[in-house]
Amino acid sequence: MKNQLLYLGNRLSKHGLNKTTIETLGLHLEHEDFSVFYASDKKSFPFRMMDMMKAVFQYRNKVDYILIDTYSTKAFWYAFVCSQLARFFKNKYIPILHGGDLPNRLKRNPQLCRMVFANAYQNIAPSGYLKQAFESAGFTNVIHIPNSIEIEKYEFKQREIITPKLIWVRAFASIYNPTMAVKVVAELQKIYPNATLTMVGPDKDGSLETTKLFVNSINTVVNFTGKLTKEDWWKLASEHDIFINTTHFDNTPVSVMEAMTLGLPVVSTNVGGIPFLLSDNENALLVDDNDTKAMVESVQKLIENPEKAIFLANNARNFIEQMDWQVVKKQWADLLQ
Numbered sequence: 001m002k003n004q005l006l007y008l009g010n011r012l013s014k015h016g017l018n019k020t021t022i023e024t025l026g027l028h029l030e031h032e033d034f035s036v037f038y039a040s041d042k043k044s045f046p047f048r049m050m051d052m053m054k055a056v057f058q059y060r061n062k063v064d065y066i067l068i069d070t071y072s073t074k075a076f077w078y079a080f081v082c083s084q085l086a087r088f089f090k091n092k093y094i095p096i097l098h099g100g101d102l103p104n105r106l107k108r109n110p111q112l113c114r115m116v117f118a119n120a121y122q123n124i125a126p127s128g129y130l131k132q133a134f135e136s137a138g139f140t141n142v143i144h145i146p147n148s149i150e151i152e153k154y155e156f157k158q159r160e161i162i163t164p165k166l167i168w169v170r171a172f173a174s175i176y177n178p179t180m181a182v183k184v185v186a187e188l189q190k191i192y193p194n195a196t197l198t199m200v201g202p203d204k205d206g207s208l209e210t211t212k213l214f215v216n217s218i219n220t221v222v223n224f225t226g227k228l229t230k231e232d233w234w235k236l237a238s239e240h241d242i243f244i245n246t247t248h249f250d251n252t253p254v255s256v257m258e259a260m261t262l263g264l265p266v267v268s269t270n271v272g273g274i275p276f277l278l279s280d281n282e283n284a285l286l287v288d289d290n291d292t293k294a295m296v297e298s299v300q301k302l303i304e305n306p307e308k309a310i311f312l313a314n315n316a317r318n319f320i321e322q323m324d325w326q327v328v329k330k331q332w333a334d335l336l337q
Contacts (some may be wrong), residue, residue: 002035003336006059006163008052008082009069011041016227018171021096021147022069025332028148028325032333037063045074052082060089065121065336070247071101083116092121094335100249100272101175103133110137112132117141122226122335126200127252129273143335147252148328149320154234154261156317159241162306164188164195164299167240167264169233169255170247171201172208177269179214180246183292186220198240202227230258237262242299242309246288252277257323260316264308267298283316327328 007029009022026036039055042048051222056066066086079095086093092229095117098103106113117123117139125131126147134142148164166188168181184271185197199222215222228236237243243259245268252273259266260283268274270286278284285301287294302309321327 002033003048003065004059004063005029005034005036005065005067005336006055006063006068007036007038007069007199008040008055008078009038010048010075011038012043014032014041015043017204018099018227020069021098025067025096025148028329029332029336032329034336038253049078049081052078053085056082056085056089056091059276060086060091061184063091065092066093068093068095068118070095070097070099070102071103072101075099076105080112080116083120094122094124095120096124097126097130097134098251100247100251101143102251103137106137113137118207124335127273128276131252133178143331145331145335146323146328147254147257148323149254149257149263151321151324151326154258155238156261157238157263159263159265159309159313160306161301162241162265162305162309164192164242166195166196166197166242166244166299167200167237168244168246169200169205169259170245170253172199172211174207175208175248177246177248177290178207178211178271179293180269180290180295181244182211182215182218182220182222184244184246184295184299185222186218187292191300192303196221196223197250198223198225198236200225200228200232200233200236209288232324234258234262238263239266242267242302244295245274245296247271247274250274257320260313260320263313263317265313266316267302269295278316281312283319285312 013019040048040051040121123142131144170176243264250272266284280286285298
């Protein structure tokens with residue numbers, strides 16, 4: 001008989017937002033012969049909360065495990081409420097730790113966090129960063145299973161010449177600091193008048209409009225594509241030469257993993273889980289949070305030294321192969337069988 005799973009998370013791509021792990025990992029698990037029920041695709045926060053609670057009650061006697069995508073800000077409360085319901089019904093639940101700011105949540109709300117994480121069957125940390133943070137906080141039930149991608153779907157492009165064609169891929173939210181990307185290209189255009197920036201992603205908290213207003217205020221030009229399918233952004237990536245990641249907080253961003261797989265040399269802020277994914281001067285170039293000057297200089301290094309860019313891109317592709325679904329699925333099977 002198939003193992004039965006209930007997966008709780010933000011299943012909101014039909015509302016124009018990016019797919020999250022519930023829509024990728026869930027499908028992978030279905031293909032591995034698990035039966036997966038989902039909640040929730042409700043757009044409203046309160047309705048989504050109620051839908052998740054209803055699902056815990058509805059499937060309490062039908063599922064073997066409840067998977068809960070767990071974030072550090074507002075969506076933390078889904079995990080808190082639903083995990084406590086699961087405890088009441090004696091269901092095994094597994095938080096999947098996504099929020100790059102979860103270490104601060106552990107410090108701010110230690111008692112609430114212990115109620116969620118200490119009573120979990122296991123906590124899944126997609127990054128060494130979160131595994132280390134949770135173990136330092138005293139949690140012993142933490143397993144590292146990385147975010148995964150299907151390597152065979154990605155075409156690696158070797159870039160012999162590096163031009164100042166930058167691409168940024170993320171939801172527009174203040175936590176990801178999109179205006180820094182605009183500042184970077186504005187400074188680069190003083191050195192390379194042909195420098196361009198394409199920003200891919202949907203709005204999340206009003207930051208898209210804020211970023212567009214900032215672009216106009218400094219009289220520069222940025223190409224905003226809005227949300228794209230993975231296939232469309234992969235195609236767009238082939239027309240660009242450098243991927244920049246400007247986030248204030250992070251875990252293991254899938255867009256960065258995809259850039260590494262596609263052969264785009266990466267320049268990123270060195271925050272949260274990033275140094276567990278990217279190593280400075282080995283598979284990427286890292287700069288301090290919000291350090292526009294350093295990011296500009298790093299992009300210049302890649303343009304002026306394409307051999308360095310090739311070295312970083314090849315190392316990045318080799319590193320990311322350990323996160324291929326064909327490797328990672330064995331860890332999930334061992335956990336859930």
